[in-house]
Amino acid sequence: MTATVAVAGMAAWRWTHNHPPYGPAALAVTSSLSLVSYAEAQAALGEKTRPPxxxxxxxxLVLxxxxxxxxxxxxxxxxFAVFLIDKRSNRKPxxxxxxxxxxxxxxGSAGVDNRIAERYAWLRGAGDVKVGDSEWRSNGNRLGVFDEKVSPLTFVARFPYVDEPGRKPTVATAPVGMSDLLLALVSMGPDGQVYWAQRLQG
Known part of the structure; x- marks a missing residue:
């Protein structure tokens, strides 16, 4: 009887622990992406911040x-984790x-990003990429937002042009078009719980 109660209690705790406190609809998220010049990126970020x-x-540059x-x-x-992914290569800037x-x-990136990629097939670019037979490597960065008051969040990402035929970049590169990009918002719990993911663009 005691063991049964303990198992039931653990199951209830696990459900509560991993249950999202709210869903994406509660945030009424809106978003935009655009290719910009350096001057346009500077204007969007403000005079105190320099673009990449x-x-x-x-x-x-993508704003x-x-x-x-x-x-x-x-x-x-x-x-909140914000992912910008080139769908062609499943790589991030x-x-x-x-x-x-x-x-x-x-x-930056974190090991929990791989759990996001495993849970959501359309977000497989969130995790590491395989390079070689048994090596995995981070494929760029994402944004981590630790204060819900940081809204609107404005960012600029750089997609470098790589003019080396033999080189295999591990980050997203130019040329890129708007139709190639996926923008997503993921809600994460304090213990690395993946609450939910919402596709914003792409």
Whole structure:
């Protein structure tokens, strides 16, 4: 009897622990993506923030905006992950710059991103990519938003042009078109729970 109660209690805790406190509809998310010049990127980010450095005239900059209304509950240790993925290669940009407040947004990747890719087939570019027979490597970065008040979120991503035929880039590269891009918002819990993912563009 005691063991049965313990198992039932654990199952109830696990369900509660992994159950989203709210769904994407509660945020009424809107978004946009556009190819921009360096000057346009600078204007969008504000005078205090510099866009990613463009080292080749064939490099491309993509401006993104994601806006949501205040959620029913604070993130409270969780976060929103924002993914921009080139659907052709399932790779993400390596360089992101975000507008203020930058201290509430991180640029990088995490092991939990692989769980997102496993759970959502359309987001398989969120995880690592296989290079060789047994090696996996991060394929770029995503944004982590740790304060629900960071809305609208404005970012600029760089897609570098790689003019080396023998080189296999591990990040998304130019040339890229708007139809090639996927933008997604993922809600994460404080213990790495993948609550839900919403396709915003692409």
């Amino acid at each position: 450095l463009v080292s080749d005239e064939r490099d491309q 993104g905006r994601v806006t949501w209304q205040p959620p029913p509950e604070p993130l409270d240790g969780g976060y 390596g360089d992101f710059v975000v507008s203020d407040p930058q201290e509430d947004v991180s640029v």
